Amino acid sequence: MAFHEMASAACRALTARKDGPSLYDLCDPLLLNGAGNGASGDQHLGQFYRTALANAALRPLLRRTGLSELNDASRFAALRHALTQARDDERPDWAAIGQPVAELLDTVKLRHPRPPAVPPEGPPPGLSDIERVIRTCGAHLLRTFRNNGFIPAYASFNLIGDPDIHGREFLMALTGLDARGYKNSTLLFNLARTFIARSPVRDLINPSWKGIAEPMWQPIQIRHRSAYYDAFYIESLLGFVESGLASREESAAAKRAISAMTDFCLGASRERVRGVDGRDFDVVTAIAPAPHPRFSRFFAQIKQTLGFGLYVPDCDTTACAFSAAAQAGSSDPMLDQPLPDFYSGYQVKAGANAPKVTVAINDHIDYDGAIVTWIDNINGDRPYGNDLDPTLNLDVLEASFRNLARWKILETPERLDLLRGIVRFQKNLAANGAFAEPRSHIYYLPELYCAYFGRCYAAFMALPEQARAAIDPDGAFGFIRERVLAYVQDELITHEMNPFDAALALIALGHLGAEVSTLTPALHCIVRHLGEGGRHGPFKAYEWNKMKTPTRILVGGPEATSAFVLMGLSLARAALKRT
Template identity: 60%
Template structure:
């Protein structure tokens, strides 16, 4: 948001007319300061919701509906139950707040169709941007003394796909009480923000394209193996493009090796197979200081607010294994039969495994899919469990890259597992639900489309007989056409920001889309170079997100550069083939 617009929006929000009881009228008597009940709920309220920065703003956000004394009392009763009860009825608490959230429906941006088709740019212009993005990544690795950062930003407006009924689902399905507390209070604050337009406009300004820009002033820098695997793959694309100088190639390989080591060694954690107890090394989502590279202030704040426990996940493990395989790593972790481990987290009717407890991406049929979170060795699983479609693509992609090492069709059980995951994606894509943002937990449909292309490329690189065993009905061919139709007629046919354009281009290049349709995405990227100012060629955009405890976006200028670099590199190769 430009400075002048920010000043105007702040003035409008701070001078908005108070139109009913506020969040603080409701909660201060119950949660401010010390007192009985759950201490964490009080701490979270004082730190995250009732802090001196938000008070002047949220103190103007009144709700006329709460002028009804009975409704006000009922809502206070729900908060009191969350504070005082040893085992609160979280479903009832969620149902009490749900109508307030649903009173102001949200939606994703409606992108206007593109007007006309721009000319295809010269390859020299494409090469110039690829080099600029690589320079940004390598410079960030050096400046940050051995890593490339990503950033997290809280958005109090909440996720458009997270409805009132989802709050009740999440409060019941999440395991850690601290995480339930955070979800409760963030969504309660959201219920006061949404109907107060000046305040909502300040916290969630309009944007162009699909992926949300990360404009928020407070962004938390951190490091994760998931990010390192992604950045390593982008730098491998740069080396493979043939554009890197000998010095850049050496620097890139040094950076990649360091990031792979962070994934497989620093972030490694041993857990047990959820069914038979076999020990397995996996990759944790967030390591502890100093390796997390988060400031001491934010790490302490994170822990104080109840986010101190983090566990491994199937996605971080899969992406780390894939990046290591692509780089030619000989780490023994790659020799583990990971398909057998992932099978323990597959949703199967009639199995003894728990289904996803935070199933807020209904009405998906989860059968055959793999859930997100892996229990730590201590048995921790604070987020309950959910199931994300893009994660399932990452597991398939890692399996296809390691088809020989893991002998992925060597047993009936492994083949059955893979066919189950493929069937999950076939139903998702065949129904068209993959294009609905609500079907996704951590990503947008545009990223699913790009990652489907990545997965298909790995599938096609396997021997034909293995492809036929996994996909005897040629489902991948039909899925490819459906994803391409979405990219051609939706994603790349409407207004895009450079992050959207990079994902569209990646999908087109990986799936063999019509070369003429590259032009709008290429044009958007080239026109946007320089928008990042001193931080890089491009701005930070939404890469992935959490929907609980509120909408938490993850991305960064370096993330955008990495996606643009990979997209342009693959598009360049495809265009050269068609020349």
Template identity: 70%
Template sequence: MKASSLARAAFDALTARKDGPTLYDLCDPIFRRHTGSGDAHIVKFYNTALGNPALRPLLRRAGLPELRDPARFKALQDALIAARDQTEPDWAAIGQPVADLLDTVSLQHPRPPKASHAGATPSIADIDTVIRSCAAHLLGSYNKNGFIPTYAAFNLIGDPDMHGREFLMALTGLNARGYKNSTLLFTLARIFIARSPAAKLINPPWAGIAEPMWEPVQIRHRSAYYDAFFTEALLSFGETGLASQDQTAQSRRAINAMIEFCLVTSREEVKSHDGSSVNVITALAPPPHPRFSRFFAQIKQDLGFGIYVPDCDTTACSFSAATQAGSTDPILNQPLLDFYAGYQVNDGANEPLVTVPINDNINYDGAIATWIDNLAGQRPYGNDLDPTLNLDVLEVSFRNCSRWQVLETPKRLETVHRIIGFQRRLVESGAFADPRSHIYYLPELYCAYFGRCYAALRALPEDTQRKLDPDGTFELIKPHVLAYVVNELIAHEMNAFDAALALIALGHLGAEVSLFIPPLQCIMRSRSEGGRKGPFKAYEWNKMKTPTRILVGGPEVTSAFVLMGLALARNAMQQSG
């Protein structure tokens, strides 16, 4: 959005006619100066996240006419008081008046216009220049910070797929009270935001699909999940042959340090379903390892995001990156499939394992849930299930097929077959293309990750491939994914991150080289858009739909994905001549 448009949106928000009670009319009497008994966290959360001086001016005129009804206003206030004061709140009852209001909000996923892609095909020399620029950005960031940072930001407008029904699922399915509090209050705030002029300022339009991270407050941090993909990006750079001798040495030092962070610093012991102990990888290592600033560390604590537990995705991606980097850490000898089997949904028999089923439009049978109980039995997010995560489980299983003796162990092979069956039903139904089916990712990223998983399978001996995928599911899925990339992604307006995802999918799936031209052109047009922060802007890599839409990405993330996409395109172009 242009500066003039932002200024106009700010003016409209600050001068709008007040059309009913506002968020602050509703909540200030309950939370602003409350010093009595009850849950102190919800009071602190309100004052830190919603009642702060930065947000107040934008929402002080954002009223809801329905709340002029005294009975409705009182019912909503009584629900908030119950959330504050009751020891064991009835969250379904508390959430219902908020859910009713949430259903008045109508948001849409991005719908980029059709695009024409006239112009010359970028040259190998141009591609090499951008690859080197992205690699220099990653290595420079590592040298400056001692790690490659990623950023988190809240989009207070929320997610288009979170309606009243899904909100109640989250409110009752999350375990930690802090997350219930944040889900309740963030959802309440998004109603006032979405139905006011402030929406245009807080959620301005953008080009393409992946959302730019232009929120003013971005929280820098480090996680093993991110280090795993930065490792893959630097490995990809090395495979291009474009790295200088010094860059090769720098890359190896960074890769070794990131693998150590994944497998050692972020290692956590948990109990498997059979009672044995297993080492997995936590989503966020304990302080000081996440590298939050002191300011944001305190805010994170105040907002109730203090407990993080291991997850199946971070564990899979960390093991995969370490395998690709040639690590010999004994942790890699653990056959993760034995552990993952305990988190696999069995045809409805253990679907209560998924306590936050906000994507229940898909059939969960055979898929692996997200979050892992820690040794204390904590699972603050409850549990959910994401299709892209299950691609990561397959990918790491393919890379470690021999080490884990997958073919020789019927139970492990069955676990793989059932995950593949889940993916088959997802794609055959067309649900993979529906944003609602995904908890943490975009359909476009699912396509890129399917390409990555497909390449890992095809790197195995043919007989092994047939045993892992006896029904030919990967070849069945491939044309569906390619059709989505060609007809829905690259045929429309893209941004640099979209284009990188398209190249990753096209490159791994062996698409015609002519299809690489639109995303390559987009990346060439976008280079230098990041200004002083890097070659490209920060875009949405992944998200959390609960407690609100929390985006994760960063300029370095965009550089990593662009590098990997361009490396694949470069290889395809060279092979085609």
């Protein structure tokens, strides 16, 4: 968003005509000064309100954002009563509390990006231009690691929320989440969404952008470290070394960074949990205990106040960390654990969407055969309830393919059945086209699903033919490949892209063996945008993954963009050199 556009949007928000009670008219008497909160109640709701919504930056923008229906005294009173219950009741009835908020939320009209079609471009950029971008991105990652001792990612909040969270999905989340602090933040963020989306503040908080992946333009970005990100950075730096474009010094620096990040994934981020069968396993948690995540003191406190005090391990971070460590040649005994035995306790079977999935906001898809997201810690905590994401399940497959012999998957019928169940789940997504719908995904874009399917497909095709036939006797991978290629070729690359979109397209097309000519639009997009990141890096920060609850929280960063661009261009370069 240009400065003049931002200034204009801010001016409209500050001078808007107020046509009903505002968020602060509703909440201040209940939450601003710690009113209520008896011994049986909850102090966190007021803390969250004061930190996230009633702060000095947001209050001037929202103080004139009124809702006309709240002039109805009965509706206003119903909301007040719901907030009072959430604040004071020892065991709140969250379905009843959420109902008046859900009714307001259903008046919000948001939509996913719809980039315009673009005409075909000429011949692809030259190899020298592509190699220059690869070297620039590799140098950016290594420089960041040298300066920080790690490669960060950033989280930022988009208070407009996610287009897929309506009243129904909000109630699902509110009742399916476990931690009260997380319920509180979900309640108040979604209440605020209505005031934001139906006022001029909308244009300031949620400006339009080019392409699919959302740019992380928000001024508040929380820098942190996670094993999930380190695992991907390991793969990216391995690709940089294997490309042959890194200098001798860069190759040595990349290997040192890879070793350090592998140690972080399998060491500082390791957590002991108990499987459903009673056996103990070492898994990988997304946010390791302090000080490993590298939050600033300021944001560490805010994280706690916003309801993110307790993190638990997850199936995705564990799979990605195991895969990256295996690719890096790690001999850590942790990798010898047969993860399919552990994952079997988190697999949904016989089409039953419950009780494993408590936050079923994408329940239009059939979960049969898939793995849920969150792993109970050793104390049995699961603060986010549980949900199910298709892309996560690709990562479980990819890690299993890379460790097929180590885990004796083909020799163990139960382990083989687990993989076949996930493959069946993925084939169903492709058959009905659900993989291309944003609402099917909890943490990722459909475009990222396509890139990660390409990565998974490459690992699958690297297996011996006999192994592939045992895992996929019905040819599901070939079927999914055709559907994903069609989506990328007919939809993604024929419309306006930003560099992150283009990198995802190249990763999918490169791994899936697409015609070289299809690489051209994405290559031009990336080369054309080199330098857009200014002092932060070669490219801007874009949405890599997200959370839809408690509001739309994006995670990415300029380093993440560099990593994806590096991987996409490396695959494209190899394809071009083969022609």
